[in-house]
Amino acid sequence: MSLSYTEIVILHCLQRIEGQRTVYSVFHLLNGKKTSQTIQDAHLFHLSAFFHLFPSLTRKEFTDYIKRMENEQLIIQKEDLHFVVPKRDHWKAVDANILPKYVDGWRYHRYSRMLWERISLLVQVISHLNKQNQKYLPIQTKKELHVWLKKYLVQSKMSREDLAQGIYNELYTCLSHDDDINPVIFVIRLTGFNKIGLTASQAAEKLKMENDVYHIHFLNILHCILQKADESPEKFPLLNRLMTDVDKLTSLLTISASRTYRLIQKGFALDEISISRNLKRGTIEDHIVEIALNISDFKIDQYVSQLKQQLIVEASKKLTSKQLKHIRQSVPEADYFEIRLVLAKNGIR
Amino acid sequence: MMEKMLRKIFGHSTFRPGQRETIASLMSGEHTISMLPTGTGKSLCYQLPGYMLNGSVIIVSPLLSLMQDQVEQLMMLGEKKVIAFNSFLSYEEKNRALHQLHDYKFIFISPEMLKVDLVIKNLKRLDIALFVIDEAHCISQWGYDFRPDYLKLGEVRESLGNPLTLALTATATHKVKIDIIESLSISHPNEFIYSVDRPNIALKVDRVEHHKDKVDKLIEYLRVVKGPGIVYFSSKKMAEQMAALLKKEGLGEVMAYHGGIDQENRKLIQQQFLYGQLDIICATSAFGMGINKNNIRFVVHFHMPMQLESYLQEIGRAGRDGERSLAILLYANGDEQLPIQLAEGELLHENQIDWMIKWLEANPEAWNKLNDYETEMITLAGLTETNWRILKDFHQVAVDSGKDMYSLHELKDVMLKQMDVKRHKIKIVYDWIHFQSCRRKKILQYFDEEQKIRVDNCCDPCGLSIEDFMRNPTMVKNRNEETDWQRLLAEILINK
Numbered sequence: 109m110s111l112s113y114t115e116i117v118i119l120h121c122l123q124r125i126e127g128q129r130t131v132y133s134v135f136h137l138l139n140g141k142k143t144s145q146t147i148q149d150a151h152l153f154h155l156s157a158f159f160h161l162f163p164s165l166t167r168k169e170f171t172d173y174i175k176r177m178e179n180e181q182l183i184i185q186k187e188d189l190h191f192v193v194p195k196r197d198h199w200k201a202v203d204a205n206i207l208p209k210y211v212d213g214w215r216y217h218r219y220s221r222m223l224w225e226r227i228s229l230l231v232q233v234i235s236h237l238n239k240q241n242q243k244y245l246p247i248q249t250k251k252e253l254h255v256w257l258k259k260y261l262v263q264s265k266m267s268r269e270d271l272a273q274g275i276y277n278e279l280y281t282c283l284s285h286d287d288d289i290n291p292v293i294f295v296i297r298l299t300g301f302n303k304i305g306l307t308a309s310q311a312a313e314k315l316k317m318e319n320d321v322y323h324i325h326f327l328n329i330l331h332c333i334l335q336k337a338d339e340s341p342e343k344f345p346l347l348n349r350l351m352t353d354v355d356k357l358t359s360l361l362t363i364s365a366s367r368t369y370r371l372i373q374k375g376f377a378l379d380e381i382s383i384s385r386n387l388k389r390g391t392i393e394d395h396i397v398e399i400a401l402n403i404s405d406f407k408i409d410q411y412v413s414q415l416k417q418q419l420i421v422e423a424s425k426k427l428t429s430k431q432l433k434h435i436r437q438s439v440p441e442a443d444y445f446e447i448r449l450v451l452a453k454n455g456i457r
Numbered sequence: 458m459m460e461k462m463l464r465k466i467f468g469h470s471t472f473r474p475g476q477r478e479t480i481a482s483l484m485s486g487e488h489t490i491s492m493l494p495t496g497t498g499k500s501l502c503y504q505l506p507g508y509m510l511n512g513s514v515i516i517v518s519p520l521l522s523l524m525q526d527q528v529e530q531l532m533m534l535g536e537k538k539v540i541a542f543n544s545f546l547s548y549e550e551k552n553r554a555l556h557q558l559h560d561y562k563f564i565f566i567s568p569e570m571l572k573v574d575l576v577i578k579n580l581k582r583l584d585i586a587l588f589v590i591d592e593a594h595c596i597s598q599w600g601y602d603f604r605p606d607y608l609k610l611g612e613v614r615e616s617l618g619n620p621l622t623l624a625l626t627a628t629a630t631h632k633v634k635i636d637i638i639e640s641l642s643i644s645h646p647n648e649f650i651y652s653v654d655r656p657n658i659a660l661k662v663d664r665v666e667h668h669k670d671k672v673d674k675l676i677e678y679l680r681v682v683k684g685p686g687i688v689y690f691s692s693k694k695m696a697e698q699m700a701a702l703l704k705k706e707g708l709g710e711v712m713a714y715h716g717g718i719d720q721e722n723r724k725l726i727q728q729q730f731l732y733g734q735l736d737i738i739c740a741t742s743a744f745g746m747g748i749n750k751n752n753i754r755f756v757v758h759f760h761m762p763m764q765l766e767s768y769l770q771e772i773g774r775a776g777r778d779g780e781r782s783l784a785i786l787l788y789a790n791g792d793e794q795l796p797i798q799l800a801e802g803e804l805l806h807e808n809q810i811d812w813m814i815k816w817l818e819a820n821p822e823a824w825n826k827l828n829d830y831e832t833e834m835i836t837l838a839g840l841t842e843t844n845w846r847i848l849k850d851f852h853q854v855a856v857d858s859g860k861d862m863y864s865l866h867e868l869k870d871v872m873l874k875q876m877d878v879k880r881h882k883i884k885i886v887y888d889w890i891h892f893q894s895c896r897r898k899k900i901l902q903y904f905d906e907e908q909k910i911r912v913d914n915c916c917d918p919c920g921l922s923i924e925d926f927m928r929n930p931t932m933v934k935n936r937n938e939e940t941d942w943q944r945l946l947a948e949i950l951i952n953k
């Protein structure tokens with residue numbers, strides 16, 4: 109049977125998880141459900157790039173994919189809702205290139221949409237400014253975008269010709285000579301003077317791509333712009349300034365976890381936070397694991413002794429299974445929270 | 458003077474019938490009622506005076522989508538001082554706008570917002586140049602789209618100090634016109650009544666046996682008639698399916714357009730159509746293609762409309778440039794069932810009303826502040842947006858006259874009566890479809906008009922030759938299709 113792109117992605121994820129979670133953990137991952145469980149799993153199984161890749165995938169569509177693949181025996185139900193992928197080697201071939209180079213769902217999922225809204229409006233406005241035409245309808249209608257744009261234009265202190273040329277140059281440099289990018293995927297979506305951009309489905313049809321494949325390659329370009337603009341602000345000053353007002357650090361965390369993080373920074377202990385926030389200890393533990401996953405200079409020594417950390421790391425390297433209970437068996441003095449936290453901190457799956 | 462403004466702001470050189478007369482009447486300070494058929498540029502009648510008079514223009518508009526369209530039209534003309542007050546605005550946006558009302562030249566407002574004291578208070582502070590009631594037939598019980606909210610407009614107008622008033626409507630019978638004058642209590646208005654007839658639009662009905670025959674007929678037409686055009690459907694699903702089919706049949710660039718499409722894509726599709734990048738739109742009537750596109754050559758109705766009034770509005774989107782255009786209605790046996798079902802769905806069902814009374818008995822505090830329970834009532838009783846509006850309208854009147862929740866029983870009768878009206882309207886369309894002589898004459902009769910002009914290619918009973926509406930087969934569409942991304946990007950950003 110021929111597989112759709114989404115099915116290949118699901119297969120890939122199931123193969124990584126090796127039946128240690130239910131299939132729905134993959135659904136939550138692709139959907140971008142922001143729970144500590146999903147976020148931890150994403151990191152634990154090295155699937156964070158897949159986070160939020162298909163936010164509009166419905167549970168029913170997902171279940172239909174699973175049923176179809178089960179019927180075709182591409183996946184086998186190990187226990188209730190836990191599926192494994194046999195014929196592992198067969199799928200390895202698909203694995204290596206399953207996601208285009210720049211796609212990083214976890215890192216960029218909060219900014220891709222915003223980047224598109226801003227850049228598409230900016231290009232449209234500059235195009236009309238440059239053609240000295242005032243009579244047009246903005247493609248983006250959100251008030252806050254227009255407020256942002258006004259500020260952006262004022263702060264750039266450039267003539268409209270220079271601004272148009274500048275944006276052109278930066279987009280050109282950013283998108284060209286890169287084998288992992290097909291710029292037309294992005295450019296045909298842009299609206300300018302007397303030229304209205306295509307919708308995603310029109311663009312996919314025109315380029316003869318599956319809708320989901322198109323979607324991922326479009327995301328790839330947005331993530332590429334985000335990454336390059338972030339890494340070389342001197343090379344891409346105008347693109348960089350598109351997103352500089354967004355708070356990147358705390359937006360890596362769920363809202364609740366970022367509250368916990370602030371309290372930790374003020375020196376509160378785990379139990380104190382649990383009491384003052386009126387949340388279960390387990391919830392705060394989840395937050396701490398989430399913080400360890402996302403904030404690289406976060407120290408975990410106050411929660412796990414250095415010795416235990418060492419033992420857990422060693423045990424996890426020896427064991428092939430990622431199930432916590434197997435690690436627990438070889439380091440019985442550590443509890444599950446400690447194990448999860450150490451794995452998170454060390455990026456071990 | 459007026460022509461100069463027209464050219465400067467709107468880029469047209471001549472007025473359409475009725476525009477100049479309406480504007481001149483307003484400029485001489487007279488209250489005015491104008492009945493101009495759809496597609497003849499009603500909005501220009503208040504836009505232009507807006508620029509010639511000092512003060513703000515307030516436009517009361519009943520439909521959110523319509524209001525949004527008009528706001529966008531003004532923005533297209535480069536007007537920034539325009540705002541729409543409706544439920545789309547967030548609480549903060551509303552507050553901010555209310556405090557800066559004097560910064561706006563054109564203020565669009567929905568009738569329910571006029572019930573808010575704070576809004577009236579702020580409007581009173583303004584220097585109002587012109588008070589406009591769009592779709593004024595909604596004032597009248599005889600109008601096809603009666604809105605109880607509109608009954609209060611007379612009061613509102615008075616509290617604003619009886620400003621210069623313009624009532625606009627596309628289709629109104631004599632009774633409706635009398636109602637408008639009385640409810641607004643405007644004395645001796647100038648009246649400009651233009652025929653609902655659009656002589657450049659030919660009327661054609663095709664009666665076939667089965668649904669499948671309609672599909673074949675549609676494809677047959679679309680292969681030969683000159684575009685661009687709109688095909689209307691009663692459901693989103695049909696609009697989508699047929700758009701896909703028409704694309705597959707190679708009938709050009711086709712897109713579906715309906716309320717289920719997200720805002721950004723809707724905007725893109727609308728603009729693509731406007732800029733000639735699309736040939737055919739498969740639309741639902743829920744969304745007016747409000748953006749003025751002058752050269753629409755045909756409008757097809759794949760499903761039977763619910764009343765002649767809305768049918769005229771929809772076909773009126775064709776031929777705004779005055780060029781020959783075609784309106785086709787496809788009818789298959791039994792098609793009248795669908796509008797009846799739709800009409801029933803719009804009204805509140807007896808069971809729903811009984812359920813609500815029960816629910817209110819359990820939650821009596823909700824009766825006096827029904828708005829707070831909107832989401833709850835809508836989900837629990839399974840109400841549509843229209844259902845909820847009907848309920849709110851009824852509730853308002855009931856509460857104002859001190860009635861309790863049991864007055865909802867009266868709503869059942871109201872619903873039955875409304876269903877009768879709707880059935881009657883559908884019957885009129887049904888009869889019109891099966892009519893054997895001039896369709897144009899029949900429409901004019903319905904609106905108490907006499908036929909003044911004879912037209913060629915009038916309608917199918919009078920005889921029309923479809924050849925006159927065909928495209929030249931040797932004309933190959935030449936769309937500028939740049940696929941080299943660098944050139945495309947340069948074209949958008951830097952080429953002059």
Ligand SMILES: [Zn+2]
Pocket residue numbers: 894895896897898915916917918919
């Ligand atoms: Zn006729």
